[in-house]
Amino acid sequence: MKFKVPIFDVKKLNFIVRGQTILQDISFEIFEGEYIAIIGPNGGGKTTLIRMLLGLEQPTSGEIRIFGKKLKEFKEWYKIGYVPQRATLVDENFPATVEDIVKMGRIAKRGILAGISREDKEMVEDAMIKMDILNLRDKMVGTLSGGQRQRVMIARALASCPKILILDEPNTGVDMVSQQRFYTLLAKLNKEEKITILFITHDIGVIADDIGRLFTINQKATICNDPKKMLSCEEVSDLYGIDAHALHHHKHEH
Ligand SMILES: Nc1ncnc2c1ncn2[C@@H]1O[C@H](COP(=O)(O)OP(=O)(O)OP(=O)(O)O)[C@@H](O)[C@H]1O
Numbered sequence: 001m002k003f004k005v006p007i008f009d010v011k012k013l014n015f016i017v018r019g020q021t022i023l024q025d026i027s028f029e030i031f032e033g034e035y036i037a038i039i040g041p042n043g044g045g046k047t048t049l050i051r052m053l054l055g056l057e058q059p060t061s062g063e064i065r066i067f068g069k070k071l072k073e074f075k076e077w078y079k080i081g082y083v084p085q086r087a088t089l090v091d092e093n094f095p096a097t098v099e100d101i102v103k104m105g106r107i108a109k110r111g112i113l114a115g116i117s118r119e120d121k122e123m124v125e126d127a128m129i130k131m132d133i134l135n136l137r138d139k140m141v142g143t144l145s146g147g148q149r150q151r152v153m154i155a156r157a158l159a160s161c162p163k164i165l166i167l168d169e170p171n172t173g174v175d176m177v178s179q180q181r182f183y184t185l186l187a188k189l190n191k192e193e194k195i196t197i198l199f200i201t202h203d204i205g206v207i208a209d210d211i212g213r214l215f216t217i218n219q220k221a222t223i224c225n226d227p228k229k230m231l232s233c234e235e236v237s238d239l240y241g242i243d244a245h246a247l248h249h250h251k252h253e254h
Helices: 046-053 098-110 118-130 146-158 176-192 233-240 244-252
Strands: 008-017 020-030 035-039 061-066 080-083 164-168 196-200 213-218 220-224
Touching: 008 046, 020 046, 020 213, 020 220, 035 046, 035 176, 046 061, 046 164, 046 196, 080 146, 098 118, 098 146, 118 146, 146 164, 146 176, 176 196
Parallel strands: 035 196, 035 213, 080 164, 164 196
Antiparallel strands: 008 020, 008 061, 213 220
C-alpha cells in the first residue's frame, strides 16, 4: 500500500502565554479528502490552533508539518484556503464587486504583478459557479446578505484551487436557511471536488450527519472518529460546562 503523507501532521503542540496554558499536548493528522469539524467552548483555543496550522502563531513547543514539510519550509500556501472568523463583516461601502473579491484569491496564488490570465478568469468563474454566486458577480460586496458574503469569501479561497479549506466559524451572522444551504455546499465540495475541509463551528447538531471526524478542543484535544457517538448530551455537557439536555429541548421548542 502506498504511504500517504498527511496534509497536516501535528505533534505534541503546547502553547503557553504568560504562564497560562492555552493548548496542551495536541497531536493529530489530517489526510486528503477528510471532512472535519472542530467544536469547543469559547476561549478553548480553537482559533489559536488554526492560526498555528497557518504559521500565524508560534507554538511554545511541538511540531507541525504541512504536506510532509516543516512549517518554516512550506511555501505553497495557495494549497491552503482560509476563511477567517468574521470575514463576512465588511463595510457596506467597501469598494469591490463580488468578482473583484474572488479574483483576489487568484492574486494570492500568482502574485500581484502577474496580471490576470485566461486561466485565472476561468478559475474565478469556476469558483463563483461552485459557490452559486455567478449571478452576483457585478454586485458590490457590501450590499450582500450575510449568507451571500459567506459564499463570496469561500469562492475567493477556492479560486486558488486549494487542497484544503479551513473555515473559522463561517456562519457568524448568517441566517438559518443560508446556513443549511452552506452546509450542503460544503459537503458537495468535499464529496465531488475532493477538497479537504476543516472548520470550526458551534452548530454541532446541524453538522453531525455529514462530517467524518470531530475534534473537540478545550485546551486539550479529543479526536473522535465517530461524531454521532461523541455528540451525546453528556459529552457535550462536559465539554461546554453546560446542561446540553436543556439546550436540546430548547432547540425542539421552535
Ligand atoms: N498571542 C496570544 N496572547 C495572549 N493570549 C492569547 C494569544 N492567543 C490566544 N490567546 C488566548 O487564548 C485563549 C483561546 O483563544 P481562542 O480564540 O483560540 O479560542 P476559541 O476556542 O477560538 O474561542 P471562540 O469560540 O470564542 O472563538 C483566549 O483566552 C485568548 O485570549
